Amino acid sequence: MPTDQIVQYCLSGITVGSIYAIVAIGFNIIYNTTGVINFAQGEFVVLGAMTAISLAARMPLAIAIGLAVLITALIGGLVELLFIRPVKQPTVLRLIIITIGVSILLRETALHVWDEKVRALPFFTGTEVSSVTLLGAHVSPQVLWVLGACALIVAGLSLFFRFTLSGRAMRACAANRTAARLCGIKVRWMVTASFMLSAGVGALAGCVISPVTQTQYDMGAPLAIKGFTVAILGGLGNSAAAVAAGLLLGLLESFSVSLFPLAYQDVVAILVLLAVLCFKPSGLFGRRGTHAPGEF
Amino acid sequence: MRFRRYAPIAGLVLFVIALQLALSAAGAAYYFTQITMSVYYSLVALGLCLLMGYAGQISLGHAGFFAIGGYTSAFLTTYNIAAGGGAARLLQPLGLLVDQQDLYGNAVLHLSPWLALAVAMAITTAVALLVGLPVIRLRGHYLAMATLGFGIIIYRVVLGTAGLGEADGFSDVPPFRLFGWLEVNGRKPFAVQNYYIAWTLVAVVMLLGANLVRSRVGRALRSIRENEEAADALGVNVARYKLTVFVLSAWLAALAGAFATHYRGGIGPSEATTFKSIRYVAIVAAGGMTNLWGALVMGVLLNFLSLRGVFGSYDDAVFGAILIGIMLLAPDGLVRVPRIFRRIRKRFDGSLAA
Numbered sequence: 001m002p003t004d005q006i007v008q009y010c011l012s013g014i015t016v017g018s019i020y021a022i023v024a025i026g027f028n029i030i031y032n033t034t035g036v037i038n039f040a041q042g043e044f045v046v047l048g049a050m051t052a053i054s055l056a057a058r059m060p061l062a063i064a065i066g067l068a069v070l071i072t073a074l075i076g077g078l079v080e081l082l083f084i085r086p087v088k089q090p091t092v093l094r095l096i097i098i099t100i101g102v103s104i105l106l107r108e109t110a111l112h113v114w115d116e117k118v119r120a121l122p123f124f125t126g127t128e129v130s131s132v133t134l135l136g137a138h139v140s141p142q143v144l145w146v147l148g149a150c151a152l153i154v155a156g157l158s159l160f161f162r163f164t165l166s167g168r169a170m171r172a173c174a175a176n177r178t179a180a181r182l183c184g185i186k187v188r189w190m191v192t193a194s195f196m197l198s199a200g201v202g203a204l205a206g207c208v209i210s211p212v213t214q215t216q217y218d219m220g221a222p223l224a225i226k227g228f229t230v231a232i233l234g235g236l237g238n239s240a241a242a243v244a245a246g247l248l249l250g251l252l253e254s255f256s257v258s259l260f261p262l263a264y265q266d267v268v269a270i271l272v273l274l275a276v277l278c279f280k281p282s283g284l285f286g287r288r289g290t291h292a293p294g295e296f
Numbered sequence: 297m298r299f300r301r302y303a304p305i306a307g308l309v310l311f312v313i314a315l316q317l318a319l320s321a322a323g324a325a326y327y328f329t330q331i332t333m334s335v336y337y338s339l340v341a342l343g344l345c346l347l348m349g350y351a352g353q354i355s356l357g358h359a360g361f362f363a364i365g366g367y368t369s370a371f372l373t374t375y376n377i378a379a380g381g382g383a384a385r386l387l388q389p390l391g392l393l394v395d396q397q398d399l400y401g402n403a404v405l406h407l408s409p410w411l412a413l414a415v416a417m418a419i420t421t422a423v424a425l426l427v428g429l430p431v432i433r434l435r436g437h438y439l440a441m442a443t444l445g446f447g448i449i450i451y452r453v454v455l456g457t458a459g460l461g462e463a464d465g466f467s468d469v470p471p472f473r474l475f476g477w478l479e480v481n482g483r484k485p486f487a488v489q490n491y492y493i494a495w496t497l498v499a500v501v502m503l504l505g506a507n508l509v510r511s512r513v514g515r516a517l518r519s520i521r522e523n524e525e526a527a528d529a530l531g532v533n534v535a536r537y538k539l540t541v542f543v544l545s546a547w548l549a550a551l552a553g554a555f556a557t558h559y560r561g562g563i564g565p566s567e568a569t570t571f572k573s574i575r576y577v578a579i580v581a582a583g584g585m586t587n588l589w590g591a592l593v594m595g596v597l598l599n600f601l602s603l604r605g606v607f608g609s610y611d612d613a614v615f616g617a618i619l620i621g622i623m624l625l626a627p628d629g630l631v632r633v634p635r636i637f638r639r640i641r642k643r644f645d646g647s648l649a650a
Contacts, residue, residue, distance in 0.1 A: 037437040086624055092436040093354055097581060098623045100356075100574055104616030112609075221570060225448060228441050263456025270445040277442050278430030 007137040009254045015143045015212070017250020018150035022205035023227025024234065024242040025153065026198040032174040032237050033194040036095045040079065040103035041202055042224030046110055048072040048203020049215040053119045061122065069203045075106075076199025080192045103220065110217040121210040128211075142211045149208040153201055154243055170194060174237075222266060229273040235283025245284060301506055304589060305499060312495045316488065328487040330603040331596070335494040336556040338595025341579040342501055343548030345591035348580050350509055351541045352521030353432075354440050357447030358549050359572035361420055365550030366557035366567060367454055368416035370466035372407040373558075409472035409480075409558060416554050417547060424546035425539070432538040435524075444570060451568040465564030472558035480558040490559060497555065498592065501548065505588045517541060518586075571612060578615045581622045 023041060030038045052068035059067075083098055084090075123130075124145050131138040161167040172180040173190045181187050206215065213219075230249055234241030249269060256268040276283070319327050340362055347353050407415075427446050434442055454460045461467075471481035479486065480493060508514050516537050519527040528534050557563045566572070579598055583590025598618075601607065607614045 037441070039440075083620055083624065089627070093348075093352070094623050094627065096354065096437065096440050097577065097619050100577070101616045101619030101623070104571070104574065104612055105620070108610065108613035108616065222448075225441065225445060229445075232438070232441070261456060264452060267449050267452050270449050273445050274427075274430065274442055277434055277438055281434065281438055 004137055007134070009258070010251065011134065011137055011139050011143065013251035013254035014247055015139075015146055015250070016253060017247040018147055018243070019205060019209050019213070019223075019246075020226045020230045020249055021243045021246025022150055022153055022201065023223055024231035024246060025157065025239045026202045026205070027227055027231045028237050028239045028242060029157075029194050029198040029201065031231075033170050034084075034191050036084075036092070036099065037228065037236075038195070038198065039096065039099040039224065040106055040220075041198065041227060042220030042222070043103050043106035043110070044072055044076060044199040044202030044220075045206035045209075045223055046215060046217060046220045047075060047106060047206070048199075049121065049206030049210040050110055050114050050119070050217070051203070052207045053121055053210065053215065054114070056121060061124065065121075065204070065207045068207060069200050072203035072206075073196040073200035076202075077192050077196040079106075079199075080195035084191070084195070085188065103224070107217060107220060114217060116217065118214050118216045119210075120214040121207060123211045140212065142208075146208050146212065149204060150243070153204065154239065157201075157239065166190075166193065225273075226266075226269055229269055229276075232273065232281070233276055233284055235285050238283070238285065241283065241285040248284075301510065302503075305503055305506065308495075308499060308502065312492075312499075316491060320488070325484075325487055328491045329482070330600055332487075332490050332494045332559060333556060333603055334596045334599035335491075335498055336552045336559070337576075337599040338579070338592055339498055339501060339552035340549045341576050341583070341591045341595035342498070342505060342588060343545030344576050345580045345583065345585070345588055346505065346508070346517075347541055347545040348577070349584075349586035349588075349591075350514060350517040350521065351538055353538060353542065354577070355443040355542075355545070356440055356570065356573050356577065357427075357443035357445075357450070358545070358576050359568050359570070360447040360450035361424065361546040361549035362553035362556075362572070363450055363454060363563070363565075363568035364420050364423060365416045365553030366563040367460055367466070367553075368419055368550075369409065369412045369472075369554040370469045370557050370563050371460065372412035372415060373409050373470055373472075374406065374466060374468065376405060406470065409470070413472075413554050416550055420546050420550035421543060424543045428539045428542040428546075432535050432542065444573075447568070447570055447573045451565060451570070454568055455565045461564075463565060465562060465567075466557075467562040469557055469561050469563070471561075472555070480555055482559050482561050494555070494559075497551070502588060502592065509588070513537065513540075521586075571615075574619075575615050578619045578622075582618050584628050 023045060026041045026044065027037060030036060030041075048068050051071050052065050055064035055067055058064075079102055083102055084095070087094060087098065123140070123142050126141045128140070130141060132141050132144065161171055169180070169185045170190050170193065172183065172185055173187050177187055180190075226249070230242055230246045233249065234243075234245035249272060252272065253265060253269055257265060260268065315331075316328075319325060340358055344355060344358050347355055427443075431439060431442050431446075454465070455462060471479045471483075471486075473479040474493070478489060478493070480490060482490070509517075516527070516532045519530065519532055520534055520537060524534055553563070553567070579594045580591050582598065583592070583594040598615075602611055602614075
């Protein structure tokens with residue numbers, strides 16, 4: 001394989017990898033405060049992108065994206081208030097089933113609101129044909145936006161969790177719910193807040209990737225399972241490791257295209273998931289036997 | 297005890313016969329096709345009910361096993377061995393091949409559906425063991441995602457493989473002659489007997505299931521669901537039981553897939569989607585999780601309504617709403633058949649004593 005082709009594969013791997021990482025971070029935020037995996041995470045990505053696409057027809061792109069993130073965050077909060085909070089005996093099985101139900105409802109809502117057409121946001125800078133040359137490979141400037149957004153989200157979240165009161169309160173809920181409640185933290189509202197934050201992050205991811213990958217109502221589930229693969233690979237709850245794991249999976253996937261037919265691309269990622277679950281369920285960077293939520 | 301165990305099954309048999317007579321008398325024979333398909337789908341739900349309700353293990357990939365059963369049968373009974381020649385012909389004297397002529401009068405040689413079914417079950421066993429071995433170590437989210445992943449792999453494979461018809465699937469799968477005049481066939485003259493074939497399968501499974509959940513195995517499974525560590529400490533071989541029930545439920549799904557494919561004369565990738573798997577979970581949840589009768593009633597009812605097109609373009613949304621609604625409002629499900637029978641029995645016992 002010539003060098004520039006390798007660089008090309010690497011760049012495309014890094015791009016999809018950072019997309020997966022952002023989805024994985026969305027999983028981690030909710031997992032850390034509630035211990036629940038939100039199967040509707042992929043739907044937040046779709047909702048964010050679709051809302052932004054509709055809004056972008058009427059207002060400048062930046063405002064449309066900001067509004068879309070806000071709206072999706074509100075939907076995320078609403079989902080928690082309506083469907084998660086009222087559960088009487090919140091066992092893991094019940095919560096899994098509920099979030100699956102939510103993901104179906106959100107997907108069907110998206111189908112009825114936006115139909116089946118494939119849509120896309122306009123490229124943030126340049127057009128679909130403009131390209132930047134990087135180490136001899138050609139990439140769309142949108143790729144740089146994706147990488148930038150990923151870096152921004154990771155940095156922003158780690159600052160939020162480390163230095164703000166709400167961020168610290170959320171971490172306290174993750175570490176010990178009872179202790180957090182005794183300290184006067186409103187644990188229930190922190191859970192709602194984590195759903196909002198996670199939905200917002202998902203929506204932002206959806207907007208940034210929309211010009212490259214395009215958006216369709218049913219792309220949430222595949223994204224969610226890749227994001228989950230990455231979250232597990234890095235160790236549930238550990239978002240810095242999720243970025244590393246995301247890049248790893250992205251590279252693996254993009255190089256797998258040169259070996260297997262494109263139709264089997266998802267299969268590669270899922271086989272990785274099954275292998276990790278089988279041999280090292282605590283993740284590549286996790287300690288053995290600990291599923292406890294870690295620091296952000 | 298005996299009465300309590302078998303009375304509901306006798307009731308089921310009577311109901312099935314009454315329904316057939318009523319439909320035939322009313323000239324509403326066109327319902328038979330949809331009922332038969334619903335019954336096959338509810339067979340998958342029964343297997344999943346054993347897995348979810350009695351062993352506490354979720355599976356989001358059971359449509360995958362349905363597809364393995366259906367696709368294996370479809371492939372083997374439509375693949376023309378005559379073109380391949382050679383070793384396969386050795387099966388002919390054993391009566392394992394079916395001679396046919398295609399549209400143009402050429403001789404076509406297919407594998408017998410019985411052999412295809414046997415191969416399908418063997419493949420299902422192998423796959424279920426392969427998936428099950430790592431999966432039984434997992435719980436909660438991990439198990440859910442692993443089985444979801446398995447389902448997606450099967451979907452991608454049937455969608456992306458040319459030999460399996462890609463997006464079109466198979467469309468002219470031959471009927472399955474069980475013996476003599478009895479065959480799994482979707483054509484109109486066979487409607488009534490296929491109605492009974494499907495119900496017979498379900499009745500047998502209910503009979504075995506009712507005995508299973510009351511046996512040592514059933515108690516072991518329930519102990520695993522309630523508390524895995526405690527079950528382990530009491531000497532229950534947790535891993536073995538989990539794997540057994542996983543394979544068992546995979547068999548039921550594959551069996552349903554094979555029969556439904558012969559009945560409908562084809563299968564497509566839509567049978568293997570994640571949504572189909574989730575639908576089975578919704579049915580089991582609506583039936584009350586630890587309730588085979590609930591799974592059966594809901595399986596037949598919901599699939600029938602869905603096949604009739606009652607839910608229109610909101611078909612998927614209805615099942616999503618069922619999942620949420622059941623979990624929030626009625627975690628014990630909607631159907632309480634055993635309770636009704638218990639009441640009847642009490643009255644029956646009372647009248648005997650008097």
